[in-house]
Amino acid sequence: MSKILRVNMKDLTCKFEDVPEKYKLFGGRALTSAITCDEVPPTCHPLGPNNKIIFAPGIVSGTNAPSSGRTSVGGKSPLTGTIKEANSGGLSAQKIGKLQIRAIIVEGKPQEKGKLYLLKVNKDGAELIPADDLVRKGMYEIDEILVQRYGKVAIIGIGPAGEMMLTNSGISINDMENRPGRYAARGGMGAVMGSKGLKVIVIDDEGAPGVEIENKELFDSGRKKLVNALSTHDVTKKGGALNTYGTAVLVNIINEAGGLPTRNFSSGQFEGASKISGESIAEICKKRGGEGTMGHGCHPGCIIKCSNIYPKEDGTHHVSCIEYESDWAFGANCEIDNLDHIAELVRICNDVGLDTIEAGCTIGVAMEGGLIEFGDGEGAINLLNEVGKGTPLGRLIGSGTEFTAKALGVSRVPTVKGQSMPAYEPRAIKGIGVIYATSTMGADHTSGYTIAPEILGVGGKQDPLALEKAQLARAFLNTTAFIDSTGYCLFIAFAILDIAEGFEGVIETMNGFLGVNLSGDDWVNIGKETVDKERAFNIDAGFTSAHDRVPEFMNIEELPPHNVTFEVSEEILDSVYKE
Amino acid sequence: MRIEVHLFGKLKELFPKVKSGGSLQLIIKIKNQNTIQDIVEKIGISPKEIRHAFLNYQYSSLDRKVKDGDRLALFGRDMALIYRQYFPKIKD
Structure with a gap:
């Protein structure tokens, strides 16, 4: 029987509740948004006691349906002031699903200011444990410590940026190699988690009851149809565009269309596009070898596998992953055409806990404002490293594009409702x-x-x-x-929009599950x-x-x-x- | 007429000696009025292998006519990755 886990940070209690009938058909974003609308006053301060942060796996997460491991994170955003849902791959959705938990609602604020906690969830229940030993630690170190301590668990956490409640703080979820890099990144939900005094959630599904599928036959029929659609469509199949080049396959395409925002949205084409293209990433992975690979999955059971592990020159891991938006944000948008610099910038975001799109756009306006020059990769790395140190300059950069633009007198600010635009130029597209x-x-x-x-x-x-x-x-x-x-x-959308049977498959898995x-x-x-x-x-x-x-x-x-x-x-x- | 053609992804493998993360640039010289499809065939590529064609940075249908000095970019099946709704496909 599915439950909702409610965690109160004020009195440090965890309790399980029945899922209200009105939420029966809701998972992921439908559920996080419904709970936010039902329980969060729209005018509340996003970092105040009345905001909540809700984690919800999708309806079929935890089953063997393909590419179904997304976790939604919702609440009111400190970056935009709007409602927010950010979702991510990684290990958490399936483990939460197998524990038969439909949502984790975190509310209130600890009475002791600055105190941080770890929420441990397993088959026996949930408990809050002081996390003094994790204070100001980056996500790479945290993932390593917690996997050693708890074994093969999912880790949902914030880096120093979230602890400082900076408005560009994301929420990290560990990947199959137990590293950060999967992010519910957008909208500053890491700051909300930080405001609750919650540093990390550990999900252990050992001995979990597993999912209960109401109509297994229908579910299996749907699953097969969807697998078939994903396996045959040019975009999603093995050896297809996403699997071969990753999402950065778009760099050359969108650049050719004149829609690749360049130098803080002042041009639609980047001279260095080929150097940061998906084809270049694939070539470097092949040439450097070692851990470098394309076709990497972001969660168990993904059959699209659009992620990559970008290697250092000696073939050891540098970062996972360089995807299109991150590649563009630090690349074309900052006029940086060096993939090793871009890899390092993404790695810093993964460690400190930042959204790469917001961080890249922030550096773009910082360049326009004269803090550093366009094209200065080393300068961008130094600037982004300030965030984790918590210096005044770092807090400025960690507060996002609009905030930084105001501080620097920049009027070309590529945001809507305070959130930075991704890698498609509205004037061209x-x-x-x-x-x-x-x-x-x-x-x-x-x-x-x-x-x-x-x-x-x-x-x-x-x-x-x-x-x-x-x-x-x-x-x-x-x-x-x-x-x-x-x-x-x-990304299943590519296949299910073109292949009717794929869409049918999705509907059958949903109906079959419920x-x-x-x-x-x-x-x-x-x-x-x-x-x-x-x-x-x-x-x-x-x-x-x-x-x-x-x-x-x-x-x-x-x-x-x-x-x-x-x-x-x-x-x-x-x-x-x-x- | 002189047409500048850029090939991306596996289409570049038609010319195996060239390797780069960007496009492979070819200069095609033609005498008569031609469409994008004619150029594609002239290079030795089956038109059905083309997923995206951009003529002078405009998303174009293969029946579009080319003229002297045009720039044509071609992406094959391995690089099919834009939603159909992104651009209008320009036709003649």
Whole structure:
């Protein structure tokens, strides 16, 4: 029987509760957002006693469904002031699922200021243990210490950035090699965990009851269909794009489209793109050998395997992994074309506990503000190292792009609702700009698929049906919210959008697991309800349509090489949520 | 007419001596009006192997005509990774 674990940091108690009937169909993001909306006042301070942080595996996490090991982390974001769900791979989702825990809700604040705790969860229950020995330690050392102490466990933790409650603090989850690198990175949820005095959660599933699948036959049928779709689609199959080059396969493609943000979003093309491309990463892994590898999985049971282990020159591990957004954030966006420098910058983020997208954009505005020069890889490494030391400069950089831009008088600030934009330029790829602007999470490429400009009627060719069609963006936001609730990796979308049987498979695994009989539309409608709730939370927190905008410079500065501005009208942006 | 063609990923293996993380650049000289598909075939690649073609940085359909001085970038099956909704595919 599934339970919710409620952890009160004020009186240091842990108790298990029944899952309310209204949450029966919810997992992952649907569940973290529902609990946030039900229990967190929208106007609360994100680091105050009334915010909560919720960890929830997806519905099918813990089963043998392929690529289904995502853990959602939710609450109110200190970076954006909006509701937040950040999800990650790593070891935790399946172990939490096997313990039959649907969510862990952490609330309150310790009475003793500065005190840190470790939450240990296993088959016998949960307990809070003082974590004085882990104070100010980085995630590499913590993962090593805790695996020695507890064996093969999942470790969900924060580095020094989270302890300092810096608004760009992420939450690390260990990977199959027991290293940090899987992050619920976005939106500063590490700072919320730090504000609760919770340094780390250890999940031990030894002797766990395992998942209970209501209709095994239906579940197995769905699983096989999904495996088949993922194994045959060009993007997700073995030897396909993600498996061969990792997500950084996009560097050359998006650069060719003129949509690779470069030098703090001042150009859409980077001269050094080829040096930081997925092909270059794959070549270096092959040439240096040793631990270096492509086709690395971020959690057990992933069959896509888009991760990598990037090696040092001698073949030993440097970092896992260099994926597209991190590669771009520190690469093109900072004009750094040296993969070893990029690897080190990602490693620092993994250790100190930072989101790489936010950190790369922060360094971009720091470069624009004159702290260091564009292209200065060593300078960027030194700057990022300040964060873990807790120096005033480090606290500035650890507080994110918008904060740093304000301190340095920079007006080209690539954020929406305070969150940095990922690696697709809205002026060149206008559909993603609509998603960045209207997502409930701030600028976020994982909030929804994007729609082509001809659908939106931009660039002078106004389609009379543009307003109706703009609502397609809403459909993409809903579908993504649904996938984020299943436990499946968002990358299954490539295969299930193109292969109908793959989508059927996903629905069958969900229905089979829960013993229900919902249609695909019913499930996507739950995604819609999730987005509706999130948006209502944001409205109650003070957000209006004036916040659903790309930054002003994108409407007035032309982006080379296409020399275009964003062009999508406010009317169209506002129509996304019109019923 | 002179067309600058850039090949990415495994398409570069048609010319095995060249290895780099970027594109392999070819200069194709043609006399008559040609489409992207004609250029692809001239290089010796089956059009069905092409997943993404960018003509002068615009996502393009293979029936688009090329002109003197154009830049054409080609990505094969191993590099198929953009959602179909990202760009409009420009056709003639």
